[in-house]
Amino acid sequence: MPEEKVSLDVTNLDNFIYDMSRCIKCKGCTWVDHIYMPGVKFSTRCPSATRYQFDSYGAYGKMRIGVGIAENRMDYSQKLLEIMYACTLCGACDVGCKRNLDLEIELTLEALRIKLVKEGKGPMPEHKKIAENIATKHNSLGAPHENRQKWLPQEIKPATKADVLYFVGCSASYTNPEIAQSTVKILNAAGTPFMLMPDEWCCGNILYSVGMIDEARELAKRNIQVVKDSGATTLLTACAEGYRMWKVDYPKMLNISTADLGFQVVHLVEYADELIKNGALKLKYPVDLRLTYHDSCSLSRLSEPWVPWEGTRGLWGAVKPNLERRRGTNGVYQQPRDILSAIPGLELVEPIRKRENTFCCGAGRGTKEAFPDFALWAAQHKLTEVKEVGAEAVVSACPWCKNNFAQAISKNGDKLKTFDISELILASIGA
């Protein structure tokens, strides 16, 4: 069999025909890892397959539909768009598949959306509105750009020059200022000088997620240049989606390695964990809560650094040169748990599905905008798990998760509380 050239370039669906055509319907993408299978309840990790139930909504269905798209057999119907976009791209399918088969499911799903946009069929109308917001107001919410730094407390004075640049993101700038405020107060308490971008724009997470890669790539170039111009060596964010965007998707779109960005990308939990462990931050005030930690997808199973790869695939599907697959093994799982466990009075209980098996909150990657009912359903489903383990609150490390949980709690009329981890760190250090 002749070797064929292949790469991880998501702009060419042909790169993923092998992955689509080797899906075996084991549904490892949908089920919780069988070793961790908790029984009949909470046994799945794919929100789309769990909500819509038809196989077509699971990765196994999408892979088959994807082959049909690659072979030009499919009509680009409304149902096709719905199936491709009613999906949180949460990566559960990807790590599930790589438990046994090592197929590139997440990249395939991204490539399919890019193909839909290229063909003029995608994204969903709601996404186009967001793209317009970003183009005109530099944020996904359509909020006035001039209000972007309104969240900044008067008493906090960012440095004009520092090693650390805090990228706030649209959510923390506009809808969740408490996260941005907590973050800068934590940095301040640790004595870490930090900068803000003089003119921060959206990271482009939704643009990339829905397949608008050209627009997302332009933002990536612009944002990376701003960081380089600032002289910062560390880009810090408290948003999981933003974190993945900077760490994984920017390099992916630009065909470079994460290591070649020219600065390191860290999430607040990584940074704070180090500050706590080296004594720069003291968690001294008790937080009397029994809570559970929600692994935000983009901070956990989707956060491993990006390394471009191209080579050949030959007999048995083996590739050359060696491909280090991103399997979600080295996601940011432990640091938030270490932080929470170190807070006096706080009782951390694990959810039934945790780490790489976590059930996504449902908000990310364009889902909340185009399929708000589905997003809310996913959050409600997750909250039943939170209640099942007897937690009073759920804490995450992403404003998208916090927002979606908050809305689900409100709709349910639950007594549950939801926090961002930055708020709890702040409460415990007492700054």
Next chain:
Amino acid sequence: MAISKDAYSVLESIVGSEYISEDPVVCEGYRSGPGGYESGVGYERVMTRIPGCIIMPRTTAEVQKIVKVCCRYQIPYVPYSTGFYGPRSHPHVENALLIDMKRMNDFEIDAKHLYVVVGPGLIYSQLQEEALRKGCYVVVGGGGAQASVIANLIGDGWSPLSHRIGLPHRRILGTELVLPDGELVRMGSLAYNDDPFWGEGIGPDLRGLLRGFTGHRGFLGIVTKMAIKLLPFQPERLEPTGISPNTTLQLPEKRVKWINFTMPNKESLGKAMFEIARAEIAGAVTKVPIFWRVIARSSSKEEYWELWSKENEETIANFHVLRVMLIGFTSEEQMAYDERVLMDIIGELGGEARRTRPTDESWIKNADSAGMWIMCGGYVSVDYVIETLEHAIPHGENYAKLKRNYTPPLMPDYGDPGWFQSFELGHQGYSEFLVYWDPDENTDGVDHFYLETSKENIRKRFYTSLLGSHQPLYLTGPSYGPNYHKWLLAIKEEFDPNYVCHPPVPLNHDLFVERAEWMRPMKDWEGPEIKPGNWSY
């Protein structure tokens, strides 16, 4: 529109609009291939069709109504639990209704009386966890942790743990079956009351029904409920550890442990299996294909091939590893006693214990069948034999010889005799022969090998469990009966004269040979004019 508007409306009224679809995109998502068990080969390409409509019932009553509508409107239908079992669990005719059973995932455990009643949507790892919590266990079949319990038991799924337990269908205590005309029949203990404990009942012996035709794939109706025997386990927790892909169950070593032994030759390996069984010790005893061990050691497909390329005929011929799992069912002392007996047996036969990790990755809860595809991308188990150990061991060796003629396209395995082990404490022997190929190569040889193994079984008098749907019925029927095929067809025609239920099973492989031109030269048996039912194939 695949089915008439009238029929669709009636079906929709049964399950609600959320659980039925004939949208072409939704149906495409149910395509059998191109990947999967037995996919990418001729059978899948020639025989499978995309369903014309999907419906997802929640209850047995809904299934009955759906089937009755199918009979009334003459809609061919196929029950489908997880879809993992490849092309044979997918429609073979145009415009079929696929009845997706995943919503029927109810279960009820009675730990005191050691049984569970399950629906077809329940999978093994779910059930195993529920059972372990109550101090019981089930044998997760080699079909995998993701397999529907009911579908796998109909297909007679087994595992190394069958050493102690024996044939899976013996654990079926009762079955609820929606017949092809929509009527309900209950078999075993479910035949006369709601107490599944006893396993016997009036009416046909369900175990005989299953033994007679492994893997009926719904051609005699749809199993909507099954009562299954649970087995008492030891009380310690098996702790899940690790992060994907390296997840495993940490075993409580005084109550559960695997020990691998190197045996001096294949005779001593077979003898050890027999003696262990005769001593009535151990929870699992098996000899697995060597390439499975290489899969377990590899971190990627590429590493697998790097390691496997170092093997050759000689290393494989001299590799005799026996895997034994000890379980302290009643106490630590019982397991310690079993271990002493085991060591005596192995010592007398010249074997040596190897260092073995105190974990289980692949049999107790997570039967890792999905890992079978990592090597080549194409896989099927061409045959299962259940007879005696003396019978089972040569079966694999014989197949290995035959396989040389079909390598390539089959993966080079240097004469590995496959998987064999004792069943039911040595009263039976088991052999399973697995083959792998690259689906991007010409796979005609895979189809040929599959059929040739049926002939080899007849020539060499191996008792196969895969009569019927996996082999041409008119090839195997006259030899395994005699007139087995006539009986089977008579039963089919009695219950489903119009072949509404999963047509053309059980004549599917006969039809495949007729339709695939590269198969026809192999046909040296008399067969019927085949076109069961009035369907567009």
